[in-house]
Amino acid sequence: xxxxxxxxxxxxxxxxxxxxxxxxxxxxxxxxxxxxxxxxxxxxxxxxxxxxxxxxxxxxxxxxxxxxxxxxxxxxxxxxxxxxxxxxxxxxxxxxxxxxxxxxxxxxxxxxxxxxxxxxxxxxxxxxxxxxxxxxxxxxxxxxxxxxxxxxxxxxxxxxxxxxxxxxxxxxxxxxxxxxxxxxxxxxxxxxxxxxxxxxxxxxxxxxxxxxxxxxxxxxxxxxxxxxxxxxxxxxxxxxxxxxxxxxxxxxxxxxxxxxxxxxxxxxxxxxxxxxxxxxxxxxxxxxxxxxxxxxxxxxxxxxxxxxxxxxxxxxxxxxxxxxxxxxxxxxxxxxxxxxxxxxxxxxxxxxxxxxxxxxxxxxxxxxxxxxxxxxxxxxxxxxxxxxxxxxxxxxxxxxxxxxxxx
Numbered sequence: 001x002x003x004x005x006x007x008x009x010x011x012x013x014x015x016x017x018x019x020x021x022x023x024x025x026x027x028x029x030x031x032x033x034x035x036x037x038x039x040x041x042x043x044x045x046x047x048x049x050x051x052x053x054x055x056x057x058x059x060x061x062x063x064x065x066x067x068x069x070x071x072x073x074x075x076x077x078x079x080x081x082x083x084x085x086x087x088x089x090x091x092x093x094x095x096x097x098x099x100x101x102x103x104x105x106x107x108x109x110x111x112x113x114x115x116x117x118x119x120x121x122x123x124x125x126x127x128x129x130x131x132x133x134x135x136x137x138x139x140x141x142x143x144x145x146x147x148x149x150x151x152x153x154x155x156x157x158x159x160x161x162x163x164x165x166x167x168x169x170x171x172x173x174x175x176x177x178x179x180x181x182x183x184x185x186x187x188x189x190x191x192x193x194x195x196x197x198x199x200x201x202x203x204x205x206x207x208x209x210x211x212x213x214x215x216x217x218x219x220x221x222x223x224x225x226x227x228x229x230x231x232x233x234x235x236x237x238x239x240x241x242x243x244x245x246x247x248x249x250x251x252x253x254x255x256x257x258x259x260x261x262x263x264x265x266x267x268x269x270x271x272x273x274x275x276x277x278x279x280x281x282x283x284x285x286x287x288x289x290x291x292x293x294x295x296x297x298x299x300x301x302x303x304x305x306x307x308x309x310x311x312x313x314x315x316x317x318x319x320x321x322x323x324x325x326x327x328x329x330x331x332x333x334x335x336x337x338x339x340x341x342x343x344x345x346x347x348x349x350x351x352x353x354x355x356x357x358x359x360x361x362x363x364x365x366x367x368x369x370x371x372x373x374x375x376x377x378x379x380x381x382x383x384x385x386x387x388x389x390x391x392x393x394x395x396x397x398x399x400x401x402x403x404x405x406x407x
Contacts, residue, residue: 006275007143007282010145016193017136019190032157036164040173045105060357063123067123069211071348090118091188093114133149134341142333143286146333155271164176199341200341217343223334226287227335246374247376261314269321270321280330286333286337290327298385362382
């Protein structure tokens with residue numbers, strides 16, 4: 001009998017994974033808490049959208065700039081120790097944010113610097129964490145473990161900002177930053193019980209040579225390369241969030257309640273898809289699942305661009321969110337089961353860069369095109385281009401189209 005819900009075998013078979021997942025979930029919530037608090041504090045001090053936009057740049061730039069270098073370093077060291085060190089660094093940054101939050105105003109540039117340094121530690125910790133699931137779980141349970149991580153991430157995406165707003169109004173800026181420090185403590189505890197995780201196989205070469213080795217692997221491995229190209233194309237060509245305010249104004253009278261529902265609908269779809277991901281993760285066919293999910297994302301956004309009913313639009317965004325979450329789980333499964341362990345830090349770093357840069361570039365693309373044309377044109381053309389790009393990848397990369405994970 002096929003079990004429709006998320007596959008929980010990893011929770012039953014690995015106590016280390018259970019503890020790691022709990023710590024990761026709390027840390028993700030802490031990240032949303034700091035994100036909301038920083039945005040509120042920067043806006044409160046400056047009343048400038050340029051400065052609040054700079055918060056996103058401070059978060060994303062270190063991941064892009066240091067990601068591959070950090071990945072090469074991770075592939076030369078014990079990934080557990082690297083992750084623990086990165087977690088301590090992030091916690092110290094949150095502690096310094098808490099201190100300035102309690103003591104009074106500091107220059108906004110100082111806040112952004114602390115955010116950027118914290119993000120740089122995150123650029124180091126993310127590729128280290130990328131090896132945990134394939135090293136802790138049997139190969140046939142990797143997709144299920146990643147789906148469980150995605151369930152918690154999507155749930156925090158749905159609940160985190162709202163809870164953060166409540167806590168911010170109740171406790172104040174400094175206390176919210178301090179709660180994030182505590183969340184990193186639980187993340188540290190979750191990873192502390194891990195065994196030593198040095199690279200299996202030849203360690204990365206030092207410096208730029210190690211980075212180039214990782215890039216050569218990405219260029220030569222058609223399945224992993226196809227997975228990352230598919231994700232990048234889908235987000236760059238059709239990411240819709242920057243268009244929501246314009247579409248809401250064009251179609252639905254600019255009601256802020258509708259806009260808020262648009263933002264929540266993607267997360268609702270993501271939670272639903274991962275909670276019901278059991279059959280897909282047990283299917284062990286991440287390549288075709290990712291291609292189908294990415295195509296569904298494009299079609300849903302194309303139809304959303306044509307929709308004139310708020311409820312139909314919300315339903316299509318729920319579908320898009322479900323497709324996106326399914327594609328993310330499948331992409332991560334491909335990366336973590338098809339990449340040799342000795343290269344996994346660098347390839348995970350590239351995956352993080354794609355995950356960060358793609359939506360940001362997609363928002364820029366959508367905003368510019370909508371400014372020249374309309375929100376409808378930007379959404380419809382983006383969805384169509386996404387479908388065409390996914391079709392092109394599927395046609396030219398049969399290895400991805402036919403990929404399956406075997407035990």
